[in-house]
Amino acid sequence: MTDDIFFSGIADLNARLQKREFSAVELVKSFSERLTKLGPRYNALALSLSDIAVKRAKQIDDEFKRGRLRGPLQGIPFAAKDLLAFAGYPTTWGAKPYAAQVFDETATVLRRLDSTGSILIGKLAMVELAGGGGYRTAAASLFGPGLNPWDVTRWSGGSSSGSGSAVAAGLVPFALGSETSGSIISPSAYCGITGLRPTYGLVSRHGAMALSWTMDKIGPMCRSAEDCGLVLETIAGSDSNDPGSAGKSFYYTPQYARQFSDLKIGFSPDDIGWADDAARPAFQAAMQVMRGIGAQMVEVSLPDLPYGPLADVIIGAEEASVFEPLIRSEQINSLADASQAAALRANLEIPATEYLKAMRIRSVLRQKFRELFGGVDVLLAPARYNVAPRITEPLDAPDPVRVPVPASPGMRRLIQAGNLAGIPALSLPCGFSNNLPLALQLAGPAFTENTLLALGREFQNRTDWHKRRPPQPA
Amino acid sequence: MKEHLTRRQLAWAAAGSAAAVSLASALYAQSPPADPELEKARESHRQNSETLAKFDIAMSVEPAFQFKA
Numbered sequence: 164m165t166d167d168i169f170f171s172g173i174a175d176l177n178a179r180l181q182k183r184e185f186s187a188v189e190l191v192k193s194f195s196e197r198l199t200k201l202g203p204r205y206n207a208l209a210l211s212l213s214d215i216a217v218k219r220a221k222q223i224d225d226e227f228k229r230g231r232l233r234g235p236l237q238g239i240p241f242a243a244k245d246l247l248a249f250a251g252y253p254t255t256w257g258a259k260p261y262a263a264q265v266f267d268e269t270a271t272v273l274r275r276l277d278s279t280g281s282i283l284i285g286k287l288a289m290v291e292l293a294g295g296g297g298y299r300t301a302a303a304s305l306f307g308p309g310l311n312p313w314d315v316t317r318w319s320g321g322s323s324s325g326s327g328s329a330v331a332a333g334l335v336p337f338a339l340g341s342e343t344s345g346s347i348i349s350p351s352a353y354c355g356i357t358g359l360r361p362t363y364g365l366v367s368r369h370g371a372m373a374l375s376w377t378m379d380k381i382g383p384m385c386r387s388a389e390d391c392g393l394v395l396e397t398i399a400g401s402d403s404n405d406p407g408s409a410g411k412s413f414y415y416t417p418q419y420a421r422q423f424s425d426l427k428i429g430f431s432p433d434d435i436g437w438a439d440d441a442a443r444p445a446f447q448a449a450m451q452v453m454r455g456i457g458a459q460m461v462e463v464s465l466p467d468l469p470y471g472p473l474a475d476v477i478i479g480a481e482e483a484s485v486f487e488p489l490i491r492s493e494q495i496n497s498l499a500d501a502s503q504a505a506a507l508r509a510n511l512e513i514p515a516t517e518y519l520k521a522m523r524i525r526s527v528l529r530q531k532f533r534e535l536f537g538g539v540d541v542l543l544a545p546a547r548y549n550v551a552p553r554i555t556e557p558l559d560a561p562d563p564v565r566v567p568v569p570a571s572p573g574m575r576r577l578i579q580a581g582n583l584a585g586i587p588a589l590s591l592p593c594g595f596s597n598n599l600p601l602a603l604q605l606a607g608p609a610f611t612e613n614t615l616l617a618l619g620r621e622f623q624n625r626t627d628w629h630k631r632r633p634p635q636p637a
Numbered sequence: 638m639k640e641h642l643t644r645r646q647l648a649w650a651a652a653g654s655a656a657a658v659s660l661a662s663a664l665y666a667q668s669p670p671a672d673p674e675l676e677k678a679r680e681s682h683r684q685n686s687e688t689l690a691k692f693d694i695a696m697s698v699e700p701a702f703q704f705k706a
Contacts, residue, residue, distance in 0.1 A: 297678075297681075377701070377702055469688045469689065469692065471685075472684070472685035472688040472689055473689070475681070475682075475685050476685055476689065479682075501674050502674050502677070502678070504674070505672060505674035505675040505677070505678045506674075506678040506681075508675055508678070509675060509678035509679050509681075509682055510678075512679070512682065513682065517685075517686060517689065519700050520689055520692075520694070521689060522700030522701045522702060523694050523698045523699065523700050523701070524689065524692055524694060525700070525701035526698050526699060526700065526701040527694065527698060528701075529701060
């Protein structure tokens with residue numbers, strides 16, 4: 164098999180499996196070897212599941228021989244963020260206090276993928292406890308700092324660090340990540356891959372580490388919008404084991420998407436001014452491609468709300484309740500990032516009235532977003548306004564000062580705002596700055612994933628940023 | 638009933654208070670310094686509190702979650 168296999172899309176791999184160009188066992192072995200060999204170079208691998216994956220691949224090959232076809236994910240290897248339980252194997256949540264933790268039940272999303280013949284070949288590294296307490300360094304993980312395949316002196320992003328690195332480096336065709344406030348969008352943007360944060364409640368969280376019950380989402384991190392749609396179709400759906408389940412299914416149907424000329428895309432012209440100087444030409448060019456798709460471009464601004472404090476209070480209070488036993492124990496001191504341990508302690512002191520006030524303001528936020536989406540169908544903004552930071556840089560540094568200061572805040576808080584609103588978002592690679600990936604973000608009303616994916620697919624039909632490959636490690 | 642203290646009792650009490658203050662000062666001086674990371678996190682909470690406190694909200698607005706019986 165050539166290296167091209169490692170950067171192929173899901174549909175292509177599945178078609179070649181069906182044509183018997185290679186077997187599922189051969190495919191799984193090839194990706195497993197690559198993941199095991201290269202994963203540690205990016206601190207991306209939490210656990211190899213090669214042995215059990217090869218056994219499963221043999222079963223899938225038997226199915227192909229018998230003509231039992233289960234869909235486009237059949238025989239496709241993948242890996243999952245180590246916050247998803249896989250029965251009988253360690254699930255560390257990226258944190259030393261849970262390094263030996265083993266569950267006896269498998270997460271719903273992994274069971275769903277297994278039922279369509281997709282093969283789990285490993286667990287991927289993550290920021291400890293998904294970083295909810297706020298962390299200061301890229302090294303806030305049991306596995307060390309997530310290293311970016313485009314430049315290993317740079318961070319892969321968090322908290323789905325390993326998922327971002329592994330897909331970018333061609334170690335898996337796709338991965339699962341999770342997002343509470345940016346943990347799919349950010350590593351996808353920094354690593355130059357395509358990531359989808361689904362609507363809250365569309366994908367079951369049963370078997371996933373809880374960080375914030377009202378904000379956690381699980382989603383696909385892939386090579387393309389097309390692949391995100393295929394994976395989402397499998398992992399979405401009602402689950403009585405998840406109290407937050409919306410009870411909805413998802414069918415990836417880009418062929419039925421609205422005419423692009425009927426769509427109104429909201430954007431802020433001030434966004435470019437908030438981006439790093441070196442990144443602005445790429446963002447401007449990408450915005451031009453979006454304009455070329457034919458949708459109507461409408462200037463908008465985000466509702467003026469305290470997104471940062473709202474997210475801090477809601478996530479802080481909920482995670483303090485989730486992790487209270489850890490926080491009150493000595494084990495809290497074994498977290499890799501002292502600032503996160505301190506924030507977790509302080510979060511126990513958030514008054515109930517303050518949490519409730521934040522949740523009431525969140526109701527206002529939801530209403531304002533409904534009004535905003537009365538005028539536009541999609542919001543468009545840079546996914547991140549900078550390239551991946553160096554792993555030695557503090558992550559809690561204040562935003563750089565821009566001269567001149569843009570006239571409005573633009574969409575800079577769209578990640579936090581979108582997570583608080585529970586709406587879906589798609590990160591699309593859109594260029595490079597200093598040989599590091601940049602990305603656009605599309606966000607839409609709840610359960611409009613097909614619109615975002617159709618737009619994303621069209622953008623990727625017109626560009627090849629998502630096909631670029633990072634340098635091969637020596 | 639009001640209790641009356643003698644001048645000797647008052648002197649003992651004053652001496653005791655001074656000793657207590659002295660002891661507390663000594664203890665304070667010996668106690669470990671506050672965790673700067675924890676103080677930073679608390680300061681961040683204080684700022685969040687102040688920001689949210691400025692936000693007036695109608696009584697009719699309920700929190701963004703539903704209780705299902």
